[in-house]
Amino acid sequence: MRNTRDTQLLFELSKAGRRAVELPACDVPQEPIADLIPARLLATCDLPLPELTEPQLVRHYANLSTLNMSVDTHFYPLGSCTMKYNPKRNERLAALPGIVDLHPYQPDESLQGLLALLYGLQEMLSEIAGLDAVSLQPAAGAHGELTALMVAAAYFREQGERRTKILTPDSAHGTNPASASMCGFDAVTVNSTSAGFVDLEDLKQKLDDQVAVFMITNPNTLGLFDPYVRQIADLVHERGGLIYLDGANMNAILGVTRPGDFGTDMMHYNPHKTFSGPHGGGGPGAGPIAVTAQLEPYLPSPTIVKKGNGADACYQLDYDRPRSIGRVRSFFGNTGVLVRAYCYIMTHGPDGLRRVAENAVLNANYLLSRLQPLLPVPHGPRCAHEFVATALTLKQQRGVTAMDVVKRLLDFGYHAPTVYFPLTVKEAIMVEPTETESKETLDAFAETLRQIVDEPPETLHAAPLMTPVSRPDEVAAARKPVLRWREAEQPSQVEG
Amino acid sequence: MSYCYNTPEDQRQMLQAIGLDSLDALFDSIPAPLRMQRALDIPGAMGELELTAHLAQLAKRNASPSEKISFLGGGSYDHFVPAVVDYVSARGEFYTSYTPYQPEVSQGNLQAMFEYQTLICQLTGMEVANQSLYDGGSAAVEAVLMAMSVQRRQGRVVTAGSVHPEYRQIIETYFANLKTQLVTLETPQGTLPPATLEAALSDDTACVLVQQPNFFGCLEEVEQLAEITHRAGALLVVVTDPISLGILKRPGDYGADVVVGEGQCLGTPMQFGGPYLGIMACREKFVRRMPGRIAGQTVDRQGRRCWVLTLQTREQHIRREKATSNICTNQGLFALRASVYLAAMGPTGMREAARLCLQKARYAQAQLFASGRLEPVFAAPTFKEFVVRDRLADVDGLLADALQAGFLAGVPLGRWYPQLSDCLLVSVTEKRTQAQIDALAQFVAKTTPIKTVEHAKHA
Ligand SMILES: Cc1ncc(COP(=O)(O)O)c(C=O)c1O
Numbered sequence: 001m002r003n004t005r006d007t008q009l010l011f012e013l014s015k016a017g018r019r020a021v022e023l024p025a026c027d028v029p030q031e032p033i034a035d036l037i038p039a040r041l042l043a044t045c046d047l048p049l050p051e052l053t054e055p056q057l058v059r060h061y062a063n064l065s066t067l068n069m070s071v072d073t074h075f076y077p078l079g080s081c082t083m084k085y086n087p088k089r090n091e092r093l094a095a096l097p098g099i100v101d102l103h104p105y106q107p108d109e110s111l112q113g114l115l116a117l118l119y120g121l122q123e124m125l126s127e128i129a130g131l132d133a134v135s136l137q138p139a140a141g142a143h144g145e146l147t148a149l150m151v152a153a154a155y156f157r158e159q160g161e162r163r164t165k166i167l168t169p170d171s172a173h174g175t176n177p178a179s180a181s182m183c184g185f186d187a188v189t190v191n192s193t194s195a196g197f198v199d200l201e202d203l204k205q206k207l208d209d210q211v212a213v214f215m216i217t218n219p220n221t222l223g224l225f226d227p228y229v230r231q232i233a234d235l236v237h238e239r240g241g242l243i244y245l246d247g248a249n250m251n252a253i254l255g256v257t258r259p260g261d262f263g264t265d266m267m268h269y270n271p272h273k274t275f276s277g278p279h280g281g282g283g284p285g286a287g288p289i290a291v292t293a294q295l296e297p298y299l300p301s302p303t304i305v306k307k308g309n310g311a312d313a314c315y316q317l318d319y320d321r322p323r324s325i326g327r328v329r330s331f332f333g334n335t336g337v338l339v340r341a342y343c344y345i346m347t348h349g350p351d352g353l354r355r356v357a358e359n360a361v362l363n364a365n366y367l368l369s370r371l372q373p374l375l376p377v378p379h380g381p382r383c384a385h386e387f388v389a390t391a392l393t394l395k396q397q398r399g400v401t402a403m404d405v406v407k408r409l410l411d412f413g414y415h416a417p418t419v420y421f422p423l424t425v426k427e428a429i430m431v432e433p434t435e436t437e438s439k440e441t442l443d444a445f446a447e448t449l450r451q452i453v454d455e456p457p458e459t460l461h462a463a464p465l466m467t468p469v470s471r472p473d474e475v476a477a478a479r480k481p482v483l484r485w486r487e488a489e490q491p492s493q494v495e496g
Numbered sequence: 497m498s499y500c501y502n503t504p505e506d507q508r509q510m511l512q513a514i515g516l517d518s519l520d521a522l523f524d525s526i527p528a529p530l531r532m533q534r535a536l537d538i539p540g541a542m543g544e545l546e547l548t549a550h551l552a553q554l555a556k557r558n559a560s561p562s563e564k565i566s567f568l569g570g571g572s573y574d575h576f577v578p579a580v581v582d583y584v585s586a587r588g589e590f591y592t593s594y595t596p597y598q599p600e601v602s603q604g605n606l607q608a609m610f611e612y613q614t615l616i617c618q619l620t621g622m623e624v625a626n627q628s629l630y631d632g633g634s635a636a637v638e639a640v641l642m643a644m645s646v647q648r649r650q651g652r653v654v655t656a657g658s659v660h661p662e663y664r665q666i667i668e669t670y671f672a673n674l675k676t677q678l679v680t681l682e683t684p685q686g687t688l689p690p691a692t693l694e695a696a697l698s699d700d701t702a703c704v705l706v707q708q709p710n711f712f713g714c715l716e717e718v719e720q721l722a723e724i725t726h727r728a729g730a731l732l733v734v735v736t737d738p739i740s741l742g743i744l745k746r747p748g749d750y751g752a753d754v755v756v757g758e759g760q761c762l763g764t765p766m767q768f769g770g771p772y773l774g775i776m777a778c779r780e781k782f783v784r785r786m787p788g789r790i791a792g793q794t795v796d797r798q799g800r801r802c803w804v805l806t807l808q809t810r811e812q813h814i815r816r817e818k819a820t821s822n823i824c825t826n827q828g829l830f831a832l833r834a835s836v837y838l839a840a841m842g843p844t845g846m847r848e849a850a851r852l853c854l855q856k857a858r859y860a861q862a863q864l865f866a867s868g869r870l871e872p873v874f875a876a877p878t879f880k881e882f883v884v885r886d887r888l889a890d891v892d893g894l895l896a897d898a899l900q901a902g903f904l905a906g907v908p909l910g911r912w913y914p915q916l917s918d919c920l921l922v923s924v925t926e927k928r929t930q931a932q933i934d935a936l937a938q939f940v941a942k943t944t945p946i947k948t949v950e951h952a953k954h955a
Contacts, residue, residue, distance in 0.1 A: 007607070009607070009610075009611060009614075010611050010614075010615075010835075010839050011611075011614065018842070019842050019844055019845060020578065020580065020839070020840040020841075020842065020845075021578050021840050021841050021842070021845040022845075023576070023845065023848045023849060023852060023926055024852075024926075026851070026852055026855050026856075027929055027930040028855055028856055028858075028859035028930045028933070029859065030855045031855070031858060033743070033851070033854070036854060036858060036877060037715065037743075037744070037854070037877045037879075038715075038877065040719060040745075041715050041718070041744055041745055041877070042743060042744060042745060043741070043742075043743060043744060043745050043746065043749075044745075046843035046844070046846075046847055047618060047619060047741060047742065047746075047843045047846050047847070048618045048843070049615065049618050049619070049838055049839070049841070049842050049843045049846065050615075050839055050842065051842045051843065051844075052839055052840070052842065054578075054580050054840065057580055057584070057836060057839055057840060058580060058583065058584070061584040061587070061590075061608070061836065062584075062587065064603075064604035064607055064608060065584075065587045065589035065590050065604050066589060066604065067601075067602070067603040067604035067607075068589040068590065068593045068596075068601065068602055068603070068604040068605055069589075069593060069598075069601040069602070070588050070589045070590070070591070070592040070593040071588075071592035071593070072588030072589065072591070072592045073588065073589060073592075074601075076593075076594075078594060078597075081594055083594060084499070085499045086591070086592050087499060089544045089547065089548070091586075092548075093547065093548065093551040094767075096551060096552065096555045097555065097560050097562045098554075098555030098556060098557075098558045098560040098562075099551070099554075099555050099558070099767070099768075100765045100766075100767050101560050101561050101562050101574075101765055101766055101767070102558055102560065102561070102766060102767065102768040103561055103566060103568040103572055103574070103766050103768070103904065104572050104766065104768050104769035105568050105570055105572070105907045106558075106559065106561075106568065106904060107895060107896075107899065109899070110558060110559035110564075110899060110904070111558050111559075111768070112557045112558065113553070113554035113555055113556060113557030113558045114554065114555075114557075114558050114768060116554060116557070117551075117554050120539075123538075124538045124539075127536055127537050127538055128536060128538070139630035139631065139634065139770065139771070139827075140630065140823070140824065140825040140826070141824065141825060142812070142822045142823055142824045142825070143630060143634070143822075143823075145822065146822055150669065150670075150672065150673060153672070153673050154672070173813075173824075174811075174812035174813040174814070174815075174816045174819065174824075175812050175822045175824050177812075177816040177817035178812035178815075178816060178817060178819040178821065178822035179822040180817060181817040181818070181819075182641075182670075182821065182822050183673045184673035184674050185673075186817075187816070187817035224525070225523075225525045225526050227525060227526070227527050229530070230527070230529075230530065253526070254536075255532060255535065255536045256523050256526065256531060256532060257523075257526050257530045257531050257532060258532060261530055261532070262530045270825075272825060276499075278591050278592050278829075279592065279593065279594040279595075279825075280585075280590070280591055280593075280827075280828050280829030280830075280832075281590050281591075281593050281594065281595070281596070281602075281605040281608070281828040281829060281832060282594065282595045282596070282605070282609075282627065282628070282789065282825065282826050282827075282828025282829075282831075283628070283771070283825045283826040283827045283828045283829065283830075284770075284771030284825070284826075284827050284828075284829060284830065285825035286771075300669075319911070325669050325672065326665050326666070326668055326669035326672070327633075327662060327665045327666055327669055328634070328666060328669055328670075329630055329631050329633050329634045329666060329770075330571055330631050330632055330633030330634075330660065330662040330663060330666070330758070330769070330772075331571070331572060331631070331633075331662070331768070331769025331770055331772075332768055332769040332770065333769060333770055334630075334770040334771040335767050335768040335769055335770055335771075336765075336767040336770065336771050337770075337771055343547060343551070345538065346539060346541070346542050346547055346550070347498075347541060347542060347543075347544075347547060348498060348541055349538065349539065349540045349541030349542070350535040350536040350537070350538055350540070351535065351541070352498050352541045353536060353538075354535070354536070355498050355500065356498060356500070358519045358522060359498070359500040359502050359507075361522045361523070362502065362507060362510055362511070362519065362522060363502070363510075365510075365514045365516075365522060366510040366513055366514055368514075369513055369514045370513075382514075382524075382525065384525075406598075407598075407600070410598060410600050410601050415598065415601060416597075416598045416601075418597075421813070435498070435499070435500045435502075436499045436500060436501070437501065438501035438502070438506075439501070439502065439506045439509070439510060464600050467600035467601060468600070468603055468800075468802075469599065469600055469603060469796040469798075469800050469802040470600055470796050470797050470798070471600070471796060471797050472599045472600075472794050472795070472796045472802045472803070472804045473794045473795055473796065473797075474794065474804050474806065476794050476795070477792040477793070477794035477804050477806040478792070478806050478807055478808070478809070481783065481790075481792050481806055481807060482792055482793040482794075483610075483613055483624045483625075483780075483783065483790060483791070483792050483793075483806075484610070484613050484614040484617050484623075484624065484625070485610070485611070485614045
């Protein structure tokens, strides 16, 4: 049953005098604050925060949580995001004392267990990538992209070159061109062929001595492995450029093929996708990057190095990296996410990781075969770990959009697939079932979609019908933004 | 072990349905020469029991601050985390969901985001907040980039040398590929002298970056700095310690234009540096230049109040190379934790925590200086951290001995400030007790030769 009283805003639930936390009395002799800090730097009143009790907070958030769909509760085939099961053992292990409570500036000798773990992770990520060196520092996939582009820029600077362009395919994720411009490059788009691959002719035309990096996603965002990836790499390398692999789709190729083996110079992982890190309602992630030996000197500082072997092995944070780009965030990295990735890889081993890829690709192909008769998959009939269907015919014939279709899925207890991405497919519906779903779920999902596409357009335009809210007015939200609660509930003053 | 459902029989049926005769055939589209001809060379699979033992073994080889008494800070702190924070963030409906692209099935997350934005505004005194950046350091560089874009000034960014050295390194790293110059102002007395700032500003200075309390724990004369900055037509970007705002004036109340900070102290464990929470808040008029996700209030088709992701035309998935930032996955879970923390603490809890930090840090200073071996370095008022100089100039020895004796005594400053290579940054949170502080002071006293004590007395 919905409880709407306790899901009022925290501020509406607040009552002066309530509290949830009581700290101990001060056990040291106290001095008057005015003697310690000049009045001009001190607040003149308490913070205007809400006042609530602990039970009230629990009820508030427990009820709010029930308004979310999640991997723990629902099938979540959100393409490109790899919403696979988040193993519970990883949570328990990442929360062990001696891991969860370590301070980033503890001396290395007090961190040998953790450094051994992280070093092991560096090694495994390097092997899975088929690349020589790894930095665990970046905080998410996009941050890894940016870091790697900085590495490339430093490399070219040392070569005495000032290359100005980054190429990205039109099907690339938005973070690719955004990372390019954050790094001071011009992002240039390369077209795809109708088959969904990089258009080699267009690439050749745009490829010149100003191109620093070609950023490719493989398998790409259409869920296709680009068979010409080696040729692409050769073309780019011939002109002195580098190949970046957006590793968001590593789930499809774990233990099957390695980016380094198909010409990649640098790549990022999304451990929150491939290695099961829980997505936390938006994050955290991590974005470790792997690079070839020639790019290793430029990786951010510190990396972890191992001294000695066997029982004498000891691990150190290596800050002595004179050619390094520097650092892209504070402290070591998103260690908590990396520990979970380590646990995930160790749980699977080499055969298990390959089975992940096999089952992810099997599930996607099976679901594709079930959905194809309902919604065309322009780049079918086969795919890697995900595929992109289109509602274009539905739209042309009955006025039903991709958005209508996926909103209706919500009514049946399925999270919506990604829609309107990649940009190269009109009315795109991007489905990624992942390996941690059953054939029964996939069958039921297909059956639901079969019913949906036959429903009257009015029903679909009105969908979702059973959710707590339906089709919020996003235009109004952007035109007159209300971005915080205010006592008097005055709308904010930003002009549209 | 795997988390797959498919039985061999399932696999057979599914392969048949798609017209393939083997799992290998699923990868036919990958050219044969590119396919691996061997298994990955990584350790063999471990069951849950073995893995648990393995991790326990690794954890045991670390000195956990739960066993050692920790005085480490420098941007990551051992503050108390109420259980209710863990409870809420562990709920699978929050924990295993993703960015709320579908508002109809994400109202829990969206409302929590809206509440977070409000709480951050209440905390900082600013008008709007975003839904998180990666950490305090990346929030600082994003703030600087945003200020450059708002001001349309690309020439220069001025930072106090007392801003977290890693934050400044991040900005330098980002700037290596841009045309902007980063000017770092020396802070020999521990804080930024207003006159030094005044002299460094130019017509093309986009913003000034200061930290309050700064990296040394000292309090800057922020009001003056704000005034000087604004007079030069630049924006003031302030790095704040959220816990300090239980007692210190809020950045919004002394003229900050953009506020960033490390939100780890608001209910997130230290976990060796991340994942943390990059806080960012600013003036409302800059919101369309802000990086990251933002939740906004609206109504649905039936007029029901609800929340959505808004102002998305700033973001990479719409604007691509013209986006305000490349950020996609953020630190949403820690924004949720910070919300629960702030709501649980309330105004009274925040005030109490800040006062406890202040008083205990003050007490620790007095006790440590009484040891004779350590002496004060800066005269400026401090909050929960302070710099001490080792009269024996043997910081490494002191730290190593302290570790042996059960203390993580402080952060050595030499790596970032060569002139402070005989100094430590000591941090004291509300969790430290008088007994623990006394124990550290006694330990330091014991390592102090009589001569040094005598000398200190006469100095
Ligand atoms: C194909 C692709 N590239 C890059 C990214 C960016 O990764 P992150 O969200 O971890 O920054 C994503 C995910 O969001 C993605 O799907």
